[in-house]
Amino acid sequence: MSTKTINKIADNIDPSLFEFAEYDESKAELTGYSNYSFWRSTIQVFLKNKVAVVLLLIVGLVVLFTLVQPYLPNQKLPNKIYLDPATGLQLRNQSPNAEYWFGTNSIGQDLWARIWSGTRTSLFIGFAVGLFEALVGITIGALWGYVRKLDAVITEIYNVWDNIPTTVVLIILTYIMKPSIPTIIFAMCMTGWLGMARFVRNLIIIIRDREYNLASRCLGTPTSRIITKNLLPYLVSVIMLRMALAIPLAIGNEVFLSYIGMGLPLDIPSLGNLINEGRILMMSPALRYQLLFPAAVISIVTVSFYVIGNVFADSADPRNHV
Template identity: 45%
Template sequence: MDKMYYNGTELPDDLFDEIPLDEQLSEESGYSNYSYWRSTFRTFFKSKLSIFLVIIIVVLSLFSFLYPVFSNVDPQQVTLDMDKWNVNANSQNWFGTDGLGRDIWARTWYGTRNSLLLALVIALIEVGVGSIVGAIWGYVRRIDPLMIELYNIITNIPSTVYLILLSYILEPSFTTIVIALASSGWIVEAKFMRNKVLSLRESEYNIASQCLGTPLKRIVAKNIIPHLVSLIIMEAALTVPYSIGSEVFLGFVGLGLPLDSVTLGNMVNQGRANFMLYPYQMLYPTLVLCIITISFYIVGNKFADASDPKNHV
């Protein structure tokens, strides 16, 4: 064994053991029990703000879906007793009543359920269709000119004009709002995903995997999808508050859901008309609306950061 030195001082031989070369052991590599989803959730739940907002979303969502099932209060029930009109919050009507004596507490949770359903359906269609089309668009170069032209045509039409035209052509309904919002949003998501897939496709580790003969499905599962998951979650989280806000805007211009539909957007617009006299009629639905949209936005950002493989240790 060659002599070993440290700072010019010779070290004694009995401090070292000579290990013979083993060709078989030299070919073995280290093993890691790394799990993408375990690392993602561990990173996400490190933040107390994330845990708090997730609890708020779960509680509000469960309550809004379960309350109409177990409650016997009709949110559309009108009373002829004028003493029960425009009553402020009390022990019987926690959020008060509106100008027709309808219970705002019950209407708020019915409206939250309907607005969440609307937003989730739109997010599912927009992000789902957009991600699939974007992935195909990024891999199949032959359809690129066609998709670019389609993208330019749809996106050059102002979204407000597009929504108003569709709302005039179709009768106001839940389906109309879904079609109006999702029919223009999917192409934007597709273009975004296409650009990301193109950048991932040309990355060094994907080229190395292709040179090593790695199957395409393994490349997609291990090299592409983990990088897209964070983007999909982020876009879905942003679509939920955007959809609810668009429903409020369409209701404001008189092109939203019918007035007999109980949604947060309709309640905010109806309460706005009486805000100076009875501010609580707009205040409570707006408060619930703000909590939902802000919570979804922050949780989406937090989970997107946690699911990004670059942030995993």
């Protein structure tokens, strides 16, 4: 189209159809605003899964009840041996009844109180080990995967420590140290961070040399900021999954140590101790309740954390966001 034709078209346009736009600084800033929130979107996707929501409520109620149970009225002590008022003998192996809701064990202790006290102990161990695994594993894994100078050193440390079987480390540490809750937590923490560190390292290697990370390095962005702002946010979903699975894994290790006789002493109730005691009586139908009740609690906790972790990992994936 020639210049003459363009000028002719422009002359035929009615100027009243146009209005001069004045510059407004506040409106200019609003043009780049978005009300999108990653965590709000993650929660919205998570709440759409009814099974995960129900299990989350169940876990929340279990954790809450374990905390308030000792302060409720008419609660018995977990380590006290109860006697028959008529005979003065221990109320051994009493079946569940109105007074002893979960029955009593072989020396007359209330299983209701012991199960909730044991759940409280096992959950504390699980959360402590899971938190340590997350903090140490993510920190070492991020440095291992991003800082090339540390790769060889951390790799050698990992290879040496990982080649020692986890079971051997747990048994040796619990045998050398005095059996207690801190001992169990320490023994599990010594090996628990290895899997998380390797997992985070492998994921960071995949994304560390992408263009936006190269640009950040060229601009002089500190390593700590690149890791926390550019790398770890992409790994939120898988990290949350690993953390959720670390809790039931720690509880399972505590049960295993109790099974082989290296766990907590009997005066500290735990799900491991209770299951180990019930296992001995499993072949007696009348006493099988001493295994069923703690096994039911640990099954609910384990399955719930597994499902919640998987669903939350899927919800944190940006591809599933609304």
